[in-house]
Amino acid sequence: MTDLMNSKKPQWWKSPDVKKTAILWVICTAIVGYVGTEFHVRSIVEPASETMTGVIDLMRIFTWAASPVAGLVFAICLTVLTSKRHYGDNPPAEADHQISNSPRANAVWIVVSALLCLFALITGLIVLQKDSEAVLESTAIQMNVTGSQWVWSFDYPNGARSEDLYLPVDKPVVFHITSVDVKHSFWIVQMGIKMDANPGAITEAAVTPNKIGVFDIRCAELCGLLHAYMQTKVHVVSQNDYDKWVAEHAALEGRA
Amino acid sequence: MTTLMSKPVSAPGKSVIERLNIVTAVVLGAVSAFVVWRLALQFLPADTEVRLFTREDKITLLSMVAWFIGFMTGIGALVGPFRWVMGKDLSHDENMFLAGKDMGVNRYFRYTTDHKVVGIQYLVITMVIFGIGGILAMLIRTNLGTPEGGWIHPQAYNSIVGTHGIIMIVGTIIMVTGPFGNFIMPIMIGARDMAFPRLNALSFWLIVAAAIPLIWAQFIGGISTGWSAYNPLAGQAPLGMNGYIMFICIFAISTMVAGANITTTIVRMRANGMTWNRTPIFIYGTMASVALALPAFPVFFLSQVMSAMDRALDTSFYNTAGGGSGWLYENLFWIMGHPEVYVILIPAVAALMEMAPVFTRRPLFSFNVAVMGIAGISGLSVLVWAHHMYISGWAPLLNAPFMLTTELISIPTGMLFLVLVGTLWRGRLWMTMPTMSIFALLWNFMIGGITGIYLSDVPADAFLHGSMYVTAHFHYTLMGAGLTGALAALVYWFPKMTGRMFDKKLSWISFWLVQIGFNVAFIGMFTVGLAGQPRRVESYASTFNTGNLITTIGAYTIMVGMLVLLHGVISSWRSGDKAPMNPWQAKTLEWTVPNPIPLENFDVLPTVTSDAYGYGKAKS
Ligand SMILES: [Cu+2]
Ligand SMILES: [Cu+2]
Numbered sequence: 001m002t003d004l005m006n007s008k009k010p011q012w013w014k015s016p017d018v019k020k021t022a023i024l025w026v027i028c029t030a031i032v033g034y035v036g037t038e039f040h041v042r043s044i045v046e047p048a049s050e051t052m053t054g055v056i057d058l059m060r061i062f063t064w065a066a067s068p069v070a071g072l073v074f075a076i077c078l079t080v081l082t083s084k085r086h087y088g089d090n091p092p093a094e095a096d097h098q099i100s101n102s103p104r105a106n107a108v109w110i111v112v113s114a115l116l117c118l119f120a121l122i123t124g125l126i127v128l129q130k131d132s133e134a135v136l137e138s139t140a141i142q143m144n145v146t147g148s149q150w151v152w153s154f155d156y157p158n159g160a161r162s163e164d165l166y167l168p169v170d171k172p173v174v175f176h177i178t179s180v181d182v183k184h185s186f187w188i189v190q191m192g193i194k195m196d197a198n199p200g201a202i203t204e205a206a207v208t209p210n211k212i213g214v215f216d217i218r219c220a221e222l223c224g225l226l227h228a229y230m231q232t233k234v235h236v237v238s239q240n241d242y243d244k245w246v247a248e249h250a251a252l253e254g255r256a
Numbered sequence: 257m258t259t260l261m262s263k264p265v266s267a268p269g270k271s272v273i274e275r276l277n278i279v280t281a282v283v284l285g286a287v288s289a290f291v292v293w294r295l296a297l298q299f300l301p302a303d304t305e306v307r308l309f310t311r312e313d314k315i316t317l318l319s320m321v322a323w324f325i326g327f328m329t330g331i332g333a334l335v336g337p338f339r340w341v342m343g344k345d346l347s348h349d350e351n352m353f354l355a356g357k358d359m360g361v362n363r364y365f366r367y368t369t370d371h372k373v374v375g376i377q378y379l380v381i382t383m384v385i386f387g388i389g390g391i392l393a394m395l396i397r398t399n400l401g402t403p404e405g406g407w408i409h410p411q412a413y414n415s416i417v418g419t420h421g422i423i424m425i426v427g428t429i430i431m432v433t434g435p436f437g438n439f440i441m442p443i444m445i446g447a448r449d450m451a452f453p454r455l456n457a458l459s460f461w462l463i464v465a466a467a468i469p470l471i472w473a474q475f476i477g478g479i480s481t482g483w484s485a486y487n488p489l490a491g492q493a494p495l496g497m498n499g500y501i502m503f504i505c506i507f508a509i510s511t512m513v514a515g516a517n518i519t520t521t522i523v524r525m526r527a528n529g530m531t532w533n534r535t536p537i538f539i540y541g542t543m544a545s546v547a548l549a550l551p552a553f554p555v556f557f558l559s560q561v562m563s564a565m566d567r568a569l570d571t572s573f574y575n576t577a578g579g580g581s582g583w584l585y586e587n588l589f590w591i592m593g594h595p596e597v598y599v600i601l602i603p604a605v606a607a608l609m610e611m612a613p614v615f616t617r618r619p620l621f622s623f624n625v626a627v628m629g630i631a632g633i634s635g636l637s638v639l640v641w642a643h644h645m646y647i648s649g650w651a652p653l654l655n656a657p658f659m660l661t662t663e664l665i666s667i668p669t670g671m672l673f674l675v676l677v678g679t680l681w682r683g684r685l686w687m688t689m690p691t692m693s694i695f696a697l698l699w700n701f702m703i704g705g706i707t708g709i710y711l712s713d714v715p716a717d718a719f720l721h722g723s724m725y726v727t728a729h730f731h732y733t734l735m736g737a738g739l740t741g742a743l744a745a746l747v748y749w750f751p752k753m754t755g756r757m758f759d760k761k762l763s764w765i766s767f768w769l770v771q772i773g774f775n776v777a778f779i780g781m782f783t784v785g786l787a788g789q790p791r792r793v794e795s796y797a798s799t800f801n802t803g804n805l806i807t808t809i810g811a812y813t814i815m816v817g818m819l820v821l822l823h824g825v826i827s828s829w830r831s832g833d834k835a836p837m838n839p840w841q842a843k844t845l846e847w848t849v850p851n852p853i854p855l856e857n858f859d860v861l862p863t864v865t866s867d868a869y870g871y872g873k874a875k876s
Contacts (some may be wrong), residue, residue, distance in 0.1 A: 054715060070702050076681055081685070085685045086685060095616065095618035098872035117667055124659055128656060143821050145425050177649070182492065195718075196647055201583075220721065224414075225480070227792065227795050239499065
């Protein structure tokens, strides 16, 4: 990008505004990368699954990968803004060059952005592959999730049924999600998974909770009047507690 | 047709064309709607099965169609075609009357074909739309100022969100190509008017006609589905949904008509010597925008027709019980919805590209790359729609290919950045509100672009989709980039459109208020999205309190900024300094016509011998 300037002069990089931009570029890149990642990492929820940790890592990687580009754009802006500015009703003298193109700058820019794009794609594909394979995990708990206006209900493999979800820690779960009325979206916030609940179809999502605790389930698709209140909790407990809980609740259902 | 024109109609007294205006249109529209409503009420058979709303849906839709036909007839849209069929085409005098030869203020309230009148009409209606959409936004933000929300009923709240969404989308679609694409573009290419002046008037009055069903909808249950009106939710929504459907159908026709007209004008009517290499970049932006709308909006139209049929005629396009699928709606909607993003964005960015050389006094950097960027975005944007459906479960195997096409868009988008920073580099900065808008655009669009990369990534989207993060992201692109460009265009072309300079001080004050308020508001919204707040909720967990409060404060700052801008528009228009012919000493053709601009723009059509970016001194 710095060769935007006329390259008739052999040592274009010695020009003061190029040097200034280069220094600003380094500074801006560092600031964008650091502030960008910190902003995301601090605002985002505490992860409660490997999947969510992956999402946070992706954001970190993408922010740092994008920061040199953003840093360069901001550096050039700062250089331009801190050079001589003209106020007034009439235009300043015209710039002392007529450069209207620089094939080299174009080529460098396009190649770099293509590489960054490829990088983003490959990183995404690797994580996506991992997430998609999780659905095929044969030892997983198979859980049925049903959305209806405006509650979630969960059917456990042993026949138990509940409106807040209980899961054992460190055990893969596959959710089979559907809806009885309109479209909802099943979101376990801290686990980084979300899948729409469609009437007349079953969709799948998988996750392995890796932290004991209580986390949030929210509906992420506008589903009518009380959409905002269509939320519940997921209790991630030890395997023992889980077994005890489902046994109790299966018995409760059996009573009916 | 010329042979038909040789038989002028001698009209004794006032001809019918001279009698029709907005008043006759509204009266005829209202009367037709009322008559059809009474007739439908009387004669439509009652529902045989118990199915919510079906008969009422038919009645509502029929009345709205009647309004539409009555209004368009009353404004005079049918006079031309009717007379042509009768073999008595409009006489020269009548055509000149339609063009607004009298130059009076009444021509703004008639079916006037002069592109400059249409441009001003678009400008005013855009401001009205932003005014209403802004008030709705303030209601939303006020309700979200505290976690319990509460003071707006959820039904009303959902409807406010939906109405805010759809009218802001429409407002931003027309905000550049409407006012400036109609007023400035023909002069910029050295033409006397648009290719099809009557279609031009038609496209504007269709928007006015469309507005009524949307307002009507507010009184019959509202649009409680968000602007995307997903089925089957839209199928069970109250009668107001029919207003949304009619609004979209009429607006889609308007967009298609405008698209055909503007595209033809640009392709066919550029001045002598204005080769594609000498055509200003704003023209490319305008053309890309309206040309993209050409494939997108018929699909939108169709999706809503099917929605209406599901509601009123018991079909099952989207109804799963009858074998339909909500995924079908989602596909149709986003086949329109993603190109539409660029329909909004491209002309706004192109307008700033047009201004960049003027305010840096040097040539536009890499014109060819700019054209390639615009073309690349346009081409790719029709191939990315399903990135809105990653987590819909519709086709998990297609996630990877759609991730590819979506991320590819970053390459042509990057080209637009290159052109802008390349033009700024070593320019002579002339500090005006449009100049600073270029910097603001680079900042906002950078944030919107990078957050867009996270969203394009399937695993990250599984967390972010449907959260406030998405809402913040698209406000950064559509408002931070799009609206910033449109406001700069307003200040830049204001002298040519009104003959007066825009008040400098007010333009600066509003610029800073809007930009600072905007960034405060939507940075705050990013944080609550990351913390897990879903979109379109009227209450939220108290953990999201701080971020929402920040957003609300930011939103109020934007409001103050926009009010300052409105004051600037009104006061400058009424009593601003008289503008010289070429206040910015720019080189495009619109600055070569005097103020006020004569009816047909040019006495002698110009000949173009170079591009419009010949600034800068040659090195000796
Ligand atoms: Cu919901
Ligand atoms: Cu999109």
